[in-house]
Amino acid sequence: MYDEFELIEKIAAAFPTPEGLTLGIGDDCAILDPGRFDLVTTDTLVEGVHFRRDWMTPQDIGYKALAVSLSDIAAMGGGPGAFFLNLTLGPNDDKVFVDGLIEGMLEASQKLSPDGFEVSVGGGDLTRTSGPTVISITLMGEASPAGPVTRSGALPGDRIAVLGPVGLSEAGLRILRGDVDVDPDDFPALLAAYRRPLPRVHEGALLGLFGVPSALIDVSDGLIQDMWHILKRSGMGASIETHNLPRHPELVKFCEQTGLDILDFLLSGGEDFELIVVSPPARMTKLWDLARRYGWDVYDIGEIRSSTEGLRILAPDGTPITRPFPGFRHF
Amino acid sequence: MYDEFELIEKIAAAFPTPEGLTLGIGDDCAILDPGRFDLVTTDTLVEGVHFRRDWMTPQDIGYKALAVSLSDIAAMGGGPGAFFLNLTLGPNDDKVFVDGLIEGMLEASQKLSPDGFEVSVGGGDLTRTSGPTVISITLMGEASPAGPVTRSGALPGDRIAVLGPVGLSEAGLRILRGDVDVDPDDFPALLAAYRRPLPRVHEGALLGLFGVPSALIDVSDGLIQDMWHILKRSGMGASIETHNLPRHPELVKFCEQTGLDILDFLLSGGEDFELIVVSPPARMTKLWDLARRYGWDVYDIGEIRSSTEGLRILAPDGTPITRPFPGFRHF
Numbered sequence: 001m002y003d004e005f006e007l008i009e010k011i012a013a014a015f016p017t018p019e020g021l022t023l024g025i026g027d028d029c030a031i032l033d034p035g036r037f038d039l040v041t042t043d044t045l046v047e048g049v050h051f052r053r054d055w056m057t058p059q060d061i062g063y064k065a066l067a068v069s070l071s072d073i074a075a076m077g078g079g080p081g082a083f084f085l086n087l088t089l090g091p092n093d094d095k096v097f098v099d100g101l102i103e104g105m106l107e108a109s110q111k112l113s114p115d116g117f118e119v120s121v122g123g124g125d126l127t128r129t130s131g132p133t134v135i136s137i138t139l140m141g142e143a144s145p146a147g148p149v150t151r152s153g154a155l156p157g158d159r160i161a162v163l164g165p166v167g168l169s170e171a172g173l174r175i176l177r178g179d180v181d182v183d184p185d186d187f188p189a190l191l192a193a194y195r196r197p198l199p200r201v202h203e204g205a206l207l208g209l210f211g212v213p214s215a216l217i218d219v220s221d222g223l224i225q226d227m228w229h230i231l232k233r234s235g236m237g238a239s240i241e242t243h244n245l246p247r248h249p250e251l252v253k254f255c256e257q258t259g260l261d262i263l264d265f266l267l268s269g270g271e272d273f274e275l276i277v278v279s280p281p282a283r284m285t286k287l288w289d290l291a292r293r294y295g296w297d298v299y300d301i302g303e304i305r306s307s308t309e310g311l312r313i314l315a316p317d318g319t320p321i322t323r324p325f326p327g328f329r330h331f
Numbered sequence: 332m333y334d335e336f337e338l339i340e341k342i343a344a345a346f347p348t349p350e351g352l353t354l355g356i357g358d359d360c361a362i363l364d365p366g367r368f369d370l371v372t373t374d375t376l377v378e379g380v381h382f383r384r385d386w387m388t389p390q391d392i393g394y395k396a397l398a399v400s401l402s403d404i405a406a407m408g409g410g411p412g413a414f415f416l417n418l419t420l421g422p423n424d425d426k427v428f429v430d431g432l433i434e435g436m437l438e439a440s441q442k443l444s445p446d447g448f449e450v451s452v453g454g455g456d457l458t459r460t461s462g463p464t465v466i467s468i469t470l471m472g473e474a475s476p477a478g479p480v481t482r483s484g485a486l487p488g489d490r491i492a493v494l495g496p497v498g499l500s501e502a503g504l505r506i507l508r509g510d511v512d513v514d515p516d517d518f519p520a521l522l523a524a525y526r527r528p529l530p531r532v533h534e535g536a537l538l539g540l541f542g543v544p545s546a547l548i549d550v551s552d553g554l555i556q557d558m559w560h561i562l563k564r565s566g567m568g569a570s571i572e573t574h575n576l577p578r579h580p581e582l583v584k585f586c587e588q589t590g591l592d593i594l595d596f597l598l599s600g601g602e603d604f605e606l607i608v609v610s611p612p613a614r615m616t617k618l619w620d621l622a623r624r625y626g627w628d629v630y631d632i633g634e635i636r637s638s639t640e641g642l643r644i645l646a647p648d649g650t651p652i653t654r655p656f657p658g659f660r661h662f
Contacts, residue, residue, distance in 0.1 A: 131462015
């Protein structure tokens, strides 16, 4: 295994561009460029809880560790910059594992950096544990000049859109976990959604730049639970029409083969990292413009209502749905 | 045990002041006050490596987790602000443990915040592990208007001072580990140095404000190893006179009783979090002024030389010391 200084050197060499940093690795603190970053998000992935080595390559794990944080910056309408890595390695973590992790983080940073932004390493801490590997990433970002987009700006009459299909990652997880009797080779998109999610970082940055959303969140806990986060913070209710939710062909096939209810996946599946965009009707035209120009999938799934109406979810046949929605539990 | 939302609520309630934050816990990202923070440091404490429950109370652990990061901000001549907590709890962590941790962090923030600065929680992530508890803290800080003080500004002729006694924490650790046959009750200061270190946060912020140091570092790895960090980054050599190093009475007694060589503790003991201040002779008068006004202990221990002279360490009798200096290994 690498010693501490070799490993620091390896990480520093993988992310050489000190974007947004006056000083990166090598002193008591990193020094940020003055006034550059105003967004901070942090996420921890724990082996056995958030990833398993028999389900994901080291590259997948590194990729996902950074992707989840990139998604949080996107969900503020901002762009990502420097990140800090707290890597707590277990007894069996070898060079192959660590090299793969770094490679995956680099892939995520290259594939997922929106135009005009670059992801760099500002520092971190390397430690050892006798238990499962723990990876924490703290990512800094820049809000749009139009201001950060929070969860709390939704108003009655605002439309609710989702930028892509949901429920895929949860189905992928169930295949990997062996909960269902299907041939994994038939469901590459579901497995990829779990292993290599595509957070909407380009979309989030552009939506923020054009000041489109009144509220924004990424689907990490499940569509309904994340919708609830917006409603609670905004003091609003909403009406969601499930017949407008996109149904990915693989998810449809998966539910046919397993007999599971696709609505459970659409409404409660976590970790798809699609954006839920809430926007006043007048600004929806800008969203459609952007969608046409960049080839985004946009699905209009409902409307913000006053809080007295609560959250009404309509089944495809128009009847209200009242089932409980557990969503993803991290803790 | 608390559920996730109860625990977030508990942490948010313990640190209610959103100092430096436009938006704290509760959205996809924290939003920092524009242009407020330009320093970032992050540290991980792992159970069994950096702390043990039979050696420290939960309060001690929480206190130290924040103290080590506060020390890094001090070592840039800055003041601390918002921190982010990645808490990965083990199977046996109960309410008593978590309450104690938070209490200890609160104590550290209150006891160690320099005048004019306040430490607040900006966010975090709560997770579970089947293994040892892992605590990562990422702390943001503000550099002085005179600019951050790095490790790389030392110049030939600069004096080297240390702001307090070193070697105590290492001796405390050996007592706790049972390496030595002494009565722990005779060495409260050594145990406290390990459990409840007092990083020089007030001193660091004031030194930065008055632009005193040309280079600054805190003693986390051991005096010589940390001195090496400055010399390597500055491209300098140095001469250290060990007879000027402060010898704490308890450390002297500890070495008498154990037969261990006090120089090993003074030169290689880690985690004392005293500041090593490198300063041009002309600005040393300001350091002495501050020391008189605030009652600091300042020990002038040597001089920066050109790199060709390397690091020369003189024993109390004036002979050069050539022994290897292992210092603290984190990884």
